[in-house]
Amino acid sequence: MSSIKNKVSETMRAITLPLLAFFLAILSGGLLIAFSNPEIYSLWKSPLKFLSTGFASAGDAYLALIQGSIFDQNLTSKNFLLGFYPLSETFVIAAPLILTGLSVTLAFRAGLFNIGAQGQFIFGAIGASYVGFHYNLPPVIHAVAALLGAMLCAGLWGGLVGFLKARTGAHEVIVTIMLNYISIYFLLWLLSTQTFLRKGRQDPIAPPVQENAQLPKLFGIDYRINLGIFIALGVAYLIHILLTRTTVGFQFRSVGANTLAAKTAGMSVPFVMTSVMVICGALAGLGGAVQVLGSEYALTAGVAGSFGFDAITVALLGRAKPLGTVLAALLFGALRAGGLTMQANTTTPIDIVLVIQALVVLFIAAPTMVRAIFRLKNVKSGTDMAAKGWNG
Amino acid sequence: MSKVSTLTPVQKRRRRGAFTLLILSIGSLVGFGILQKNTAPVTYRFVLEKEWIAINEWTLDSRTGSYGFSIAAILFSLWAIISFRRNKKIQLQSALGGFSILMAFLCWAASGKMIPFTGLLQGALLLSVPLIFGAMAGVLCERSGVINIAIEGQLLAGAFAAGVVASLTQNTTWGLLVAPIAGALISLILAVFAIKFSIDQVILGFVINVLVIGMTSFLYKKLLIPYQNTWNSGPILTPIEIPFLSKIPLLGPIFFNQTIIVYLMYIIVAVIHLSLFKTRWGLRTRAVGEHPTAADSVGIKVNNLRFRNVIFAGLVAGLGGAYFTVGAVGAFGKEMTAGKGFIALAALIFGRWSPIGAVMAALLFGFADNLQGVLSITGTPIPSEFMLMAPYIATIIAVTGFIGRVRAPAADGIPYNRGGSN
Numbered sequence: 030m031s032s033i034k035n036k037v038s039e040t041m042r043a044i045t046l047p048l049l050a051f052f053l054a055i056l057s058g059g060l061l062i063a064f065s066n067p068e069i070y071s072l073w074k075s076p077l078k079f080l081s082t083g084f085a086s087a088g089d090a091y092l093a094l095i096q097g098s099i100f101d102q103n104l105t106s107k108n109f110l111l112g113f114y115p116l117s118e119t120f121v122i123a124a125p126l127i128l129t130g131l132s133v134t135l136a137f138r139a140g141l142f143n144i145g146a147q148g149q150f151i152f153g154a155i156g157a158s159y160v161g162f163h164y165n166l167p168p169v170i171h172a173v174a175a176l177l178g179a180m181l182c183a184g185l186w187g188g189l190v191g192f193l194k195a196r197t198g199a200h201e202v203i204v205t206i207m208l209n210y211i212s213i214y215f216l217l218w219l220l221s222t223q224t225f226l227r228k229g230r231q232d233p234i235a236p237p238v239q240e241n242a243q244l245p246k247l248f249g250i251d252y253r254i255n256l257g258i259f260i261a262l263g264v265a266y267l268i269h270i271l272l273t274r275t276t277v278g279f280q281f282r283s284v285g286a287n288t289l290a291a292k293t294a295g296m297s298v299p300f301v302m303t304s305v306m307v308i309c310g311a312l313a314g315l316g317g318a319v320q321v322l323g324s325e326y327a328l329t330a331g332v333a334g335s336f337g338f339d340a341i342t343v344a345l346l347g348r349a350k351p352l353g354t355v356l357a358a359l360l361f362g363a364l365r366a367g368g369l370t371m372q373a374n375t376t377t378p379i380d381i382v383l384v385i386q387a388l389v390v391l392f393i394a395a396p397t398m399v400r401a402i403f404r405l406k407n408v409k410s411g412t413d414m415a416a417k418g419w420n421g
Numbered sequence: 422m423s424k425v426s427t428l429t430p431v432q433k434r435r436r437r438g439a440f441t442l443l444i445l446s447i448g449s450l451v452g453f454g455i456l457q458k459n460t461a462p463v464t465y466r467f468v469l470e471k472e473w474i475a476i477n478e479w480t481l482d483s484r485t486g487s488y489g490f491s492i493a494a495i496l497f498s499l500w501a502i503i504s505f506r507r508n509k510k511i512q513l514q515s516a517l518g519g520f521s522i523l524m525a526f527l528c529w530a531a532s533g534k535m536i537p538f539t540g541l542l543q544g545a546l547l548l549s550v551p552l553i554f555g556a557m558a559g560v561l562c563e564r565s566g567v568i569n570i571a572i573e574g575q576l577l578a579g580a581f582a583a584g585v586v587a588s589l590t591q592n593t594t595w596g597l598l599v600a601p602i603a604g605a606l607i608s609l610i611l612a613v614f615a616i617k618f619s620i621d622q623v624i625l626g627f628v629i630n631v632l633v634i635g636m637t638s639f640l641y642k643k644l645l646i647p648y649q650n651t652w653n654s655g656p657i658l659t660p661i662e663i664p665f666l667s668k669i670p671l672l673g674p675i676f677f678n679q680t681i682i683v684y685l686m687y688i689i690v691a692v693i694h695l696s697l698f699k700t701r702w703g704l705r706t707r708a709v710g711e712h713p714t715a716a717d718s719v720g721i722k723v724n725n726l727r728f729r730n731v732i733f734a735g736l737v738a739g740l741g742g743a744y745f746t747v748g749a750v751g752a753f754g755k756e757m758t759a760g761k762g763f764i765a766l767a768a769l770i771f772g773r774w775s776p777i778g779a780v781m782a783a784l785l786f787g788f789a790d791n792l793q794g795v796l797s798i799t800g801t802p803i804p805s806e807f808m809l810m811a812p813y814i815a816t817i818i819a820v821t822g823f824i825g826r827v828r829a830p831a832a833d834g835i836p837y838n839r840g841g842s843n
Contacts, residue, residue: 061636067644144627193817193821196821197821199817199821199822200820202570202623203770203817203820206763207767207817208817210763211810214806214807214809214810217806218806221804341627377643378638378642380639381635381639383631384635386631386635387628387629387632388632391614391628394621395618395620398618418566418829418834
């Protein structure tokens with residue numbers, strides 16, 4: 030009994046801070062929405078009306094956000110289930126986000142900060158797209174080959190970072206920032222070459238991936254939700270097992286916790302760094318593959334959106350744990366999906382989502398502040414990451 | 422007795438630099454000279470407007486030009502090797518050699534075309550301006566031990582504030598005054614969270630960038646687009662021509678016919694360089710960045726100094742951000758800094774965390790950017806995307822220690838808590 034009780038209180042302690050941080054961020058975002066409307070300042074003279082108009086606009090925005098991410102009764106006219114179309118969109122966006130988030134999470138656990146998920150995502154998308162449109166393979170095999178191609182490309186691209194860090198000590202943050210830009214220019218160049226140019230098109234878009242390579246849709250053609258979300262959840266479970274139940278995972282965590290101790294214990298730090306980054310690259314690349322094979326069906330210049338950058342906020346909100354990362358990715362997926370509806374139906378731009386994302390992470394990173402605001406004592410703190418310098 | 426290598430790290434770096442230059446020069450001779458099929462003439466145009474004319478145009482055969490400049494580059498690298506053996510500096514030789522290789526490349530790339538040489542350099546300077554401001558903000562932060570990834574956010578905040586205020590007041594001066602304040606406010610977040618709460622500064626900088634991009638894009642769509650006439654139609658600065666100096670051939674119109682922001686940049690670079698190496702403040706800043714415990718033990722207030730320097734950095738970067746709006750196009754655009762803050766970071770690292778080095782790197786990156794633009798119009802054998810990659814590849818090469826290792830200030834990014842380990 031007491032062990033269950035302990036576990037419950039432990040979980041409560043672990044999720045209190047993220048929940049409060051999210052609440053504060055939503056609140057701040059609401060204030061921003063309410064008071065960025067210049068028209069309400071003409072109501073300055075009657076404070077009640079002033080405030081109610083402000084809160085109404087914030088409320089409208091958040092309502093549209095929920096409509097766009099979970100359930101929209103306006104879509105139910107033909108079929109009640111169609112009202113859940115927004116939820117399907119949430120999962121479509123969450124799938125690549127889970128995978129890129131896991132990439133950053135795994136790196137965190139090994140003491141590395143992978144800002145390069147964006148570039149690795151791009152390389153994964155390139156690999157998946159190339160295998161997807163260039164070869165003719167039977168069903169299932171084609172999709173698997175495309176996923177593997179993506180993991181190979183992105184794994185090598187990510188591994189390069191680990192290799193450089195292990196061999197020369199080049200800081201992974203600097204290298205990955207630079208590689209992100211190199212990736213996007215490489216993609217732009219690639220899309221201008223004959224191989225990747227779609228016939229009859231001049232704009233940067235690759236040929237469509239063949240039907241055999243596309244990930245199957247789960248609930249028919251009315252919903253875009255596809256196998257990608259299950260791939261993402263499965264991989265998250267595998268990473269959980271890797272980190273908690275295997276020797277390799279123990280080595281990763283040891284190097285992350287204390288490089289010197291790991292070295293003294295006989296672990297090969299260069300090998301760990303390189304292999305962690307290969308896996309991280311492959312994870313982010315898988316995200317790119319899911320995006321290309323599951324929902325976009327073609328490689329474009331903007332294929333990566335901001336999946337690789339959102340991944341960092343996802344991993345931080347998920348406190349560098351696979352389960353946390355999944356939940357955080359679902360939450361941000363919902364914000365993204367809902368943000369589009371909100372921007373279309375109200376005057377509130379989708380960019381408020383970025384503000385909320387940044388504030389959540391800022392509040393999580395500063396537990397002292399959240400504790401002070403809510404006068405809490407018993408809250409598990411921090412991102413479990415000690416600050417390290419360029420030379421560390 | 423076995424022979425032991427007695428080269429110091431500096432000498433090793435020089436040796437590797439000199440030989441790399443030699444290899445590049447030979448590569449240039451082969452690639453741009455021997456393998457060059459095209460012998461169409463290439464024309465350099467040196468006149469911009471109304472300076473005292475020295476040389477007007479210079480036309481030469483493309484292949485001869487490539488040969489000539491490549492051979493010059495080889496001679497410079499040989500000179501560099503001689504100097505390194507005599508244990509002397511090789512900076513001048515490297516610069517001349519690099520310049521020769523660049524000219525050989527231009528002869529090859531622009532065969533049969535005209536290169537507006539002065540215009541090329543002028544454009545390069547303009548593209549470098551935000552990079553230099555950003556890199557100076559980086560110097561101020563990182564030399565005192567605080568990593569600044571948020572340069573992008575500081576620039577963007579400055580650009581936004583300057584654009585909006587200049588538009589509302591229809592006065593560029595107000596824009597210029599408000600921009601540094603906006604940058605400093607962003608720096609305040611960095612300073613409070615990094616120094617007071619000891620949060621990992623890379624994460625923090627990253628999150629601040631997301632926050633600023635989100636905020637400015639949100640306000641841009643919510644206010645600047647619907648109320649464009651009042652909120653986003655600011656005036657722009659006019660160039661100020663400095664008498665006599667602006668008439669110097671070649672250099673005059675490039676450096677001395679600019680807006681006030683560029684002149685402020687000259688002053689800021691000079692002040693930061695001199696104060697960092699010649700004043701008490703500079704010595705303390707460097708001490709705090711390298712060894713805060715030692716600095717603390719002689720009575721320097723580590724965190725106060727860091728806090729102040731981070732705020733200074735915000736002022737500098739914010740002013741640099743004003744260049745995007747009041748200094749160039751007037752109106753603010755969504756995410757208009759477009760990664761310039763990260764190139765500034767690259768310049769800071771490539772310039773080995775020194776003000777002058779960072780300025781040189783920023784100029785080089787600005788030049789590469791502008792050259793790419795000019796060549797993509799005239800058409801070249803190299804895809805423009807690869808030229809755009811150049812600054813990033815150069816930075817990776819620099820941090821991996823291929824040509825001499827760059828080293829960050831020892832305590833850069835490590836929070837200082839008195840008494841604690843860190």
